[in-house]
Amino acid sequence: MLLKRFLHRCQLALLRFLVDFTPPVNYLVFSGAGSADQLCGHIYRAGKKRVLVVTDKELCNLGIVERAISGLRSRGIEIGLYDGVLPDPTFEQISEGSNVMRTFGGDAVLGVGGGSCMDAAKIIAAAAVTDEDPRQWVGFNKIKHDVPQIFCIPxxxxxxxxxxxxxxxxxxxxxxKTIISDARLMPAAAALDPDLSMNLPSAITAATGMDALTHAIEAYISLWDRGTSKASSAVAIDLIYKYLPTAYADGGNIEARESMSLAAYYAGMAINQVNVGNVHAIAHQLGGRYGIPHGVANAMVLPHVLEFCSDKALFALAELGRLVGIGDLNSSNAVLAKDFIISVSDLRNQVGISPQSELIKKEDHSVLAEAAVREGATYPVRKLLDKETTIHILEKLTLY
Ligand SMILES: [Fe+2]
Known part of the structure; x- marks a missing residue:
């Protein structure tokens, strides 16, 4: 384990060097009701003439896509459509979408939808202008060509x-699940428009909100502390504790929707600087093998991983306990950290996410754990996962 820890630190030092020399990205965000139209105005002013919209069929059928992009239409921008994105987009969908983009001849890509649509939009934009196989880009900064500008409306x-x-x-x-991370995939601008998430089903509100919470907590307890990673994750955690229960119980509450949009944005900003951690390393395996929704998998795994690393992240977890109003001035860090972890489980229960899944099979534990340990070692985590611990966590998640 000592050698593993040493190699992990060497790998992180190299990665940190590469990350610190990644050119800064210029990024715009429009926020609040009506901001989707402001983004469309920005795309128009940026001189874009033909925009490929990447989304899914359900959002098209609900009329949400049309509401999001009506500002492009009204400004005379030609719109192409790829609506074949499914949850957990595959390389086959990337290939379909990039073929649509090539035929359409777009000069920009707009992702409208949840994470799957926005992720697909990024890789489709990159894949449409090269003959390279996007599978070669798995990892960090492997894309070497210019990518058409990417815009997002979550x-x-x-x-x-x-x-x-x-x-x-x-x-x-x-x-x-594979991760392609590259500064060239950074969206140029986005709109956080609560009008578009007003009637999101409560189960999706819960799962996506817990995903944002996982991002923020993993960034906060990361071994790395870069730029605004701590500050933005703290803002996100505060907002999620205050507003996720309301957004879940009352989907039409615009204040809660707007606050959750901001929370997800700040949590995203945090992981963009320090990446995610062991929770995602395990959750990605559950999503890849069983199709368990990403946020649900994170919500199930999160308290167990926090418990596992609490000895190495005691102070940070105690700080989070204070941030969300647990304990008093006399509470010790150990008590605050423990109570914070309990509060994470309570929040998961409050938004109706089960702590276990019957989809997880005992006979898969070993292979799932091996993949999670491998993935976890690529993140700046304070404590490396080992196979035995990961199997133990998977036991707790399995409903027999
Ligand atoms: Fe995530």
Whole structure:
């Protein structure tokens, strides 16, 4: 384990060097009711003439896409459509979407939807202008060509993909989620328009909100502390504790919707600087193998991973306890950290997410754990996962 820890630190030092030399990105965000139209105005002023909209069929049928992009139409911008994105987009969908983009001849891509649509939009934009196989870009900063500008309008409040340079794509043959992270995939601008998430089903509000919470907590307890990572994750956690229960119980509450949009955005900003951690390393395996929604998987895994790393992240977890109003001035860090972890489970229960899943199979634990340990070692985590601990966590998540 000592050697593993040493190699992990060496790998992180190299990655940190590369990350610190990544050119800064210029990024715009429009926020509040009606901001989707403001973004459309910005796209028009940026001189875009033909925009490919990447989304899913359900959002088209609900009329949400039309509301989001009506400002492009009214300004005379030609619109192409790829609406074939499914949850956990695959490389096959990336190929379909980039073919549509090539035929259409777009000069920009607009992702409208949840994380899957925005992630797909990013990789489709990159894939449409090259013959390279996007599977080669799995990892960090592997894209070497210019990418058409990417814009995002999230319709859920969770992934923060509108402010991250990463995209998750599923390799359907291996049943694994892969991550392509590249500064060239950073959206140029986004709109956080609560009008578009007003009637989101409560289960999606819960899952996406818990995904945002996982981003913020993983960024806060990260080994790295870069730029605004701590401050923006603290803002996100505060907003999520205050507003997720209301957004879940009363989907039409615009203050709660707007606050959750901001929370997801700030949490995304945090992971864009320090990445995610062991919770995602395990949750990605559950999503890849069983199709468990990303936010649900994170919500199930989060308290167990926090418990696992609480000895190394005691102070940070205690700070979060104070942030969300747990304990008093005399409470010790150990008590605050423990109570914060309990509060995470309570919040998960409050928004109706089960702590276990019957989809997880005991016979898969070993292979799932191996993949999670491998992925976890690529993140700046304070404590490396080991196979035995990960299997123990999977036991707790399995409903027999
Ligand atoms: Fe996530």
């Amino acid at each position: 319709t859920t409040s969770g992934t923060g993909a509108e402010t991250t340079m990463g995209g998750v794509v599923k390799n359907s043959e291996l049943r694994e």
